[in-house]
Amino acid sequence: MIVFLSFILFTVNPGSQSSIQTPALSADFILATVTKERGSTDKEVVRGELYVMESGTVIFSVSTPVNQIMWLKRDTTDIYYPDEKKLFRILSKDSLPDRNTNVSRLLGFDFENQLHKAGLKVEQTEKRGDTTVLIWAFVKKPTKINIEIETGRIADDLVLYRTRAKGTKLEFQFRDFRIADDRRVPHHIRSMFISRKFSKIEDLRLESINTDVVLPDNLIVTQFPGNTEIKIVNW
């Protein structure tokens, strides 16, 4: 969770003086993860609700496998376990949303535009089935960077973002486009990270994307119960 929080700030009206309690949107999510490392395979499923606030704060309300609420703000991440009354507060001078969204500054509101800004151009265009694939290259290739980047679209829908470098591959696939907030939105996002000794595939499914919501009372927290065990981590 790195560059993407910067996105939230850019895409959810960061200059707004709206109440921190006003969600810009909400969604139910299911995140299924399969990890392979050192000959072993781990599988995990996380379910819950996600709220993106007008202020840029992001809230994860997890119901499975643990009861957990996570507030991600600019300089603070609060991770709260209501059943255990435990709170972890991570404070960072290094702005957390920026830090938490370092997956790639290339992943922007407009992928192709962001790649252009990063100094890349479309080197080649291919048609693979119904997908138009753009192969990107640096205008002036940095001497030490050897990376392949591809994006793919079906009509106006971005369906693929793939990078390959030094024996590793990172790929995002966007599927199941439906109308939400007057736009076509992928309700299934798959990410795959594959290296020589490690691989991880994550499937994120969204349901009930809603832009007209009221934040549940249990997520509007100004004070935690008096017997809450608090661990403050100062970075």
Add this chain to the structure above:
Amino acid sequence: MKKTLGLILLLTLVAIPIVTYGQAGDVCHQAQRDARHDVNDTLWFTLGCLFGVFGLGAAYLILPSPSAARMVGKSSEYVNVYIDCYKDRARDIQVKKSFNGCLIWSIVALLGGGGVALSGCLL
């Protein structure tokens, strides 16, 4: 429209590798590996190289923060171990890299500066 795409991108980046391990040792291993990936080696080596003992001090005090996505859906025990191991490992890497830079700086100063005083990292 922007909000929706912001959500898409947010969730896309939520889908960063998050590993679940049953044992605290595995959690620590994962945290150390993530710290290794997150710490900017070049930055801290350069700081040590440019600022000598001050870069070394900064390396001890200024820590990167772990990706919050890695802790979504994790138990409180996991988060507790992860945070501590990440912090310790990140600090170790930064200090080591900064010290190496400090050492290089000191050697360069000695070879080029004649009577220049030794840097603090050699004391």
